[in-house]
Amino acid sequence: MNQQHVQDATVDQLVESARNLVVAGERRILGLTGAPGAGKSTVAEQLVTALGPDVAVLVPMDGFHLANEVLIELGRLDRKGAHDTFDDGGYARLVAAIRAQRANDPVVYAPRFRREIEESIGSSIPVPSEVPLVVTEGNYLLLESGAWPSARSCIDEVWFLSPDTDIRHTRLVRRHEAYGKSPEDASFWALGSDERNAQLIESTAVRADRIVRLR
Secondary structure, X not given: OOHHHEEEEOHHHHHHHHHHHOOOOOOEEEEEEXXXXXXXXXXXXXXXXXXXXXXXXXXOHHHHEOOHHHHHHHOOHHHOOOHHHEOHXXXXXXXXXXXXXXXXXXXXXXXXXXXXXXXXXXEEEEEOOOOOEEEEEOOOOOOOOOOHHHHHOOOOEEEEEOOOHHHHHHHHHHHHHHOOOOHHHHHHHHHOHHHHHHHHHHOOHHHOOEEEEEO
16 A cells, blocks of 8 residues: 555544535445454444434445355355455445435335344345435445445445554454454454455555545
């Protein structure tokens, strides 16, 4: 990643940038991406909370994790979180449906990933047509393979979050521990599978509308 293009910003500044995307009576979509542990979920939730439920709703990409039984059949369970362990086509179709929503259209329902059970729950996030901004976040919004480009074509802007690597690794280890992994297993995942995914994701940063380091 070319560090000279990284912009320092506060959450408050990102909230104002997100607010500037909002156009009454129109649907806009903002994407947040970055490597595992970059803070995507946290920042996305902060943006949506600050803007309020009448203005913004959060639709994470993680709801499109393939089910564990499918990953076992495909032989991919041991690298869950890699780009081919998601239903990229399903995500692209959902983003297109959200983009196409107009006033008085029916609610669109999105799935939600539950880390405590490591599975997705379908139709658990309502997206009302009158909410002007949808914030979506996930690892592979800028990947140029599969159905990811189709999803990207429906998103107005994608911001790449780029914290220092040590901070990102610490967050990942803590996250894995919080969901039941031993310190050894947490480090194994954070510096193994997660880091291999991170290298691929960071190679996509050049296609972001902006690269942001929070301060």
